[in-house]
Amino acid sequence: MSQKVLFLEKAKGAFVVANAPILKPGPGQISIKVISAALNPADWKIQAFDVFIQKYPTILGTDIAGDVEEIGEGVENFAKGDKVFCQGYFVSEMAGFQQYTLIPADIVGKIPSNIDYAQAASIPLGFTTSAVGIMSAHGLALNPSFDSNVSFSGKPVFVFGGSTSVGQSAIQIFRFLGFSTIITYASARHTDFLKSLGATHVIDRTEVSVDNLAEVVKKIANAPIENAFNAVADDSSRTACFDSLAEGGKLADVDPQAKDRGDGKKVFTIFGSVHSPQNREFGRILWNNLPRMVQDGTIVPNRVEKLPNGLAGIDDGLKKMRANQVSGVKLIAFPQETVQ
Ligand SMILES: NC(=O)c1ccc[n+]([C@@H]2O[C@H](COP(=O)([O-])OP(=O)(O)OC[C@H]3O[C@@H](n4cnc5c(N)ncnc54)[C@H](OP(=O)(O)O)[C@@H]3O)[C@@H](O)[C@H]2O)c1
Known part of the structure; x- marks a missing residue:
């Protein structure tokens, strides 16, 4: 055949x-x-x-x-x-x-x-990439077992590039994890959609330059940002993410070449595949949970x-x-x- x-x-x-x-x-x-x-x-x-x-x-x-x-x-x-x-x-x-x-x-x-x-x-790919970066032990490790009782209520988080496929999933995962303030950087035309996914604040990338972004993010957060997610693979997005983070903060980044910059803030590069040996066990957990999360509207x-x-x-x-x-x-x- x-x-x-x-x-x-x-x-x-x-x-x-x-x-x-x-x-x-x-x-x-x-x-x-x-x-x-x-x-x-x-x-x-x-x-x-x-x-x-x-x-x-x-x-x-x-x-x-x-x-x-x-x-x-x-x-x-x-x-x-x-x-x-x-x-x-x-x-x-x-x-x-x-x-x-x-x-x-x-x-x-x-x-x-x-x-x-x-x-x-x-x-699958968008969700896997953000889940590996945010939840798994090879990323920010915020909830490797998909425990629905884990909550980061009261905490702020930043997603650079919320309108990307990966960014859309990241916003929804941070909502699932109970973050109270989910700030993202995207074109204003995506604002309503990204708010429907869980973003609380959408910073317009045609209004605020990448160079001024961190100041705007920190002002909105009004509390230390311990975790951030970068869905755009370039140096200026990474700089804005690092600058937004509090001391000792952690960044999950889609760029496999991303490096720490030696100031105590840590970057976790993502290999967004459930087929890779390091992600395989997490992948099984992910596929045990994802269909139900889509069915109940947690992930759209x-x-x-x-x-x-x-x-x-x-x-x-x-x-x-x-x-x-x-x-x-x-x-x-x-x-x-x-x-x-
Ligand atoms: N490490 C991994 O395992 C892994 C896995 C999957 C993807 N990736 C990488 O992750 C990145 C995103 O992938 P994707 O599939 O999610 O992308 P995508 O959906 O194709 O991204 C398109 C979106 O990117 C937005 N965008 C482009 N440049 C931007 C910027 N400077 N600031 C804010 N938004 C920007 C565009 O926004 P506008 O609508 O405003 O133009 C557009 O909506 C790619 O570089 C991809 O290669 C890595």
């Missing part, structure tokens, strides 16, 4: 729709018929900079929603036809930009009844924009992302609609 896949042919090469075999799930795995796959900055960055990938041609795509197609040996909690969502990985057999993929069943969730496939595909999906042309439409979507033409939405592809 063969399927359509989107190959990245070689390092820094082109995306090409091709035929490839449909793989059978191994022990502990399920195979998923991919209905929706979200696009992420990592996908265009891999193509542009040749990072993360060991072997070409390769298939990308780290946000997946679809139907269980086949069950591997030892898998008990899923059945053929279940609607599921999960995070893909940087190896072809576990990627989203194809019609069928394989994922270990212990890091897969059932899609809650209040969202559709496209919305489900918008959640991104707003989505649906792409045409199945797998062939992904290349144009990634170009739009790279040109900063995607604002506050997640681009979603539908691999089963591939006609070529």
Whole structure:
């Protein structure tokens, strides 16, 4: 049996729709018929900079929603036809930009009844990245067990880049953790949406420059900021986060290159994947909790924009992302609609 896949042919090469075999799930795995796959900055960055990938041609795509197609040996909690969502990985057999993929069943969730496939595909990477950064022992370690009794009531927190997918999840996680003041930096047009997710204050990035940001953040917080989250991978955002933090404060940062600056404030770089050995146990806990948190409204999906042309439409979507033409939405592809 063969399927359509989107190959990245070689390092820094082109995306090409091709035929490839449909793989059978191994022990502990399920195979998923991919209905929706979200696009992420990592996908265009891999193509542009040749990072993360060991072997070409390769298939990308780290946000997946679809139907269980086949069950591997030892898998008990899923059945053929279940609607599921999960995070893909940087190896072809576990990627989203194809019609069928394989994922270990212990890091897969059932899609809650209040969202559709496209919305489900918008959640895994953004949520995982912010949860690893904020909750896990490899980040700020604020609640590694998803204990609903943990509360940071009375405390302020700062999220740089609240309108990013990762930033939207970070705001919602800080709300889940009970922070009283959740300050974020984003374009004013996202204000109402970000307040609906839990932000208490949205600082307009077209009004307040990054250089003056920390002073504004500290004034709003009116108490020491012990924790911050940076969802924008550059030096000026990191400086603003560090300057906003109180002495000894901690920053979770999406930039893998982020470094401490030697003043006692600590940065935790995030590897936002439940597939990596260091995050695997936390990933199991995450997938035990995430479907329920979506069902009860603790976590809401991104707003989505649906792409045409199945797998062939992904290349144009990634170009739009790279040109900063995607604002506050997640681009979603539908691999089963591939006609070529
Ligand atoms: N370390 C990891 O494991 C990991 C995992 C996932 C993502 N990431 C990285 O995290 C970053 C965010 O990813 P994403 O998927 O969440 O991004 P995204 O949703 O594609 O981000 C788009 C948004 O970024 C906002 N933005 C851009 N520059 C900004 C700035 N200087 N200040 C405030 N907002 C800004 C834009 O706001 P406007 O609407 O105002 O234009 C836009 O809404 C990327 O660099 C990505 O590579 C890292």
